Amino acid sequence: MKAVYIHIPFCSNICTYCDFCKMYYNKKHVTKYLEELEKEIKNNYNGETIETIYIGGGTPSSLDLEELEYLLKITEYFKTSSNLEFTVECNIENCSYEKLELLKKYNVNRLSFGVQTFNPNFLKVLGRKHNKEETFNIIKFAKELGFDNINIDLMYAFNGQTIDDLKKDLDLFLKLNINHISTYSLIIEPNTVLGINNYENIDEDLDYEMYRLIENTLKEHGYKHYETSNFAKEGYVSKHNLTYWNNLEYYGFGLGASGYINGIRYNNTRSLNNYLKGNYVLDKHELSKQEKMEEEMFLGLRKLDGVNKKDFKNKYGIDIKDAFDIDPEIKKGLLIDDGNNIYIPEKYQYISNQVLIKFIGE
Ligand code: SF4
Structure with a gap:
């Protein structure tokens, strides 16, 4: 195993489309959670040299400075390669110069921001609390601190969104001048606020037109389309995500995390109670050779190569x-x-x- 995924399930705000493993930030829970996470890592990590660490969520940046430092100290337990790619997901609304400085101090060298859109109406639909000015400021801070490997998530296919709306979003995304963009068509999952309120998807032809517009615009601006939904400037592909698409094994730590170790895929529990009792794994499955070959194909074919x-x-x-x-x-x-x-x-x-x-x- 050369890759580690760590899940931080806390969010300061719950988005209307989200079906990830998440819960509202609660200081009491965070402290206990981080202590348990430390135990899970210490009990299961076998000392290999790690090449990529990815802390996702939830929202890792919802932790306060002290909690964030504790989390980063836990990651020092891993033996890491000199080329380590160390990514932390951040939300604009709870990120700050101080938190970014702390990430830098602990050798984080890649940031992934959930920007989604700049359109205030669509941000409201998503239940996102940031605005354009805050996004530009945080990315500026990050660059000033020397972070050059930054991803932003771009979401499209909002009900009522026009091609013109998307063009305006793309212009602003390009103005941020970052090196990696992950794109998502808005998917309505049943047990989300949008699902319960019967929010309607846009029609397929428009979705296709938007996908093509994004692809063509990003390529015209020097991004390589390297995976179905991911685009990167030369030298900035996500090494961590390539672990998944190359069907390689990885550790998954934390609530709701998935991992793949010694031919076994496993999912951790989504119950905080169970997790805090040390019952981390919910289910596991040993893959047959046939299943491994199938996964090699359907994961690998997501890459343009x-x-x-x-x-x-x-x-x-x-x-x-x-x-x-x-x-x-x-x-x-x-x-x-x-x-x-x-x-x-x-x-x-x-x-x-x-x-x-x-x-x-x-
Ligand atoms: S911040 Fe991310 S994990 Fe949290 S509710 Fe929103 S989409 Fe879900």
């Missing part, structure tokens, strides 16, 4: 084309075999699920 044929053969002792009947997809142009890699061409990434489904439980 796709899956390397030689690597697949080295890992599983069989050619991709012998493991899966992909000739029909190749004939239709949904998959390309360029001799080295098998990949979904960019024009079909939007409908990649139609191809990926082939590798689920075949």
